[in-house]
Amino acid sequence: MREKIQRFMAGRYGADEFGKALNIAALVCIVASMLFMWVPALNIVLSWGGLGLIIYTWFRMFSKNIQKRYDENQRYRTFRYRMVTKWDAWKRQFAQRGEYRFFKCPDCRQKVRVPRGRGKICITCPRCKKEFIKKS
Ligand SMILES: [Zn+2]
Structure with missing residues (x-):
């Protein structure tokens, strides 16, 4: 039996970080669908969504297109890195x-930090040198 599984998995992609994240998302969907049992529309969307995610995770695990799955995982990692950076900046x-x-900055969206309690001040954007007036 073990040998059979090994032979079956040979040349297939297997599990990765993106797969783990998909699994967690599927679990969240299924738990949420149970919590929203009394809201039929939401319940249906969530349980089908969870099932879809599980099928997709399995499809990825047994996929033989390793390069494509690897690229997906890299894209997921880049996305996660961006989210973590954003969250840290917000904290x-x-x-x-x-x-x-x-x-x-109203022109280039650059974030500017100014000390509080200085009244109305003219801020010069460090990136594009645009000046704008704000209450600090
Ligand atoms: Zn600017």
Whole structure:
């Protein structure tokens, strides 16, 4: 039996980080579908979504197109890295909210940090040098 499984899995992709994330997403969908038992529309969408995710995870595991699956995993990792970076930046900003105010440059969307309690001030964007007035 073990040998059979080994032979079957030879040349197939198997599990990876993206697969693990998909599994967790599927689990969340299924648990949520049970919580929303009394909302038929939501229940149907969530349980089919969960089932779809499980099928997709299995399809990826048994796929023989290893390059494509590898690329998907890389894309997932890039996405996760971006999310983590964003979350860290948000946490830092939240920790500093007592002393600083944060604005976005109206021209280039660059984030600017200014000390609080200075009244109306003219801010010069460090990136594009655009000047704008804000209350600090
Ligand atoms: Zn700017």
